[in-house]
Amino acid sequence: MRILDEKAELELEHDVLESKMESKEEKKKRFVCVVCPMGCAIDTKYADKDGEVKIKEVSGAECSRGKVYAELEVTKPVRTLTTTMRVIGGKKKLVPVKTSKPVPKNKIFACMEEINRSRVQAPVYVGQVLIKNIQNSGADVIATYEVEAWN
């Protein structure tokens, strides 16, 4: 009987320790959903173990699109990058550009640096691909405005 009590005690201690570890790994983030003008406040709980993120709970979203948005913000945040690129021989010195699709948030600075280092020869046309597959993100950098050549 005594052995059984000790075993039960040990199991209980193990469970308490495990739940303490879990709660240490559990993180929380709150987002304002930007998918529609309602702007719901969405709360997420997730576990981040060595960079492996697992969603545990999403609450506050009024619809499933918001839930998907919050899950992606936690697990794989992405952004569409809009900026300008220098133009050589054009009537304007800069051309507005954007990525053809959202890029991982952790590649944004590297993408910005590459765009800042780059130059494009005028003329530049709307939709022209200026950098293909920037930083291996799968997105191209495209011109969103026209710049005529200076001649």
Ligand code: SF4
């Ligand atoms: S959760 Fe749904 S209703 Fe709320 S802001 Fe996002 S998209 Fe709109």
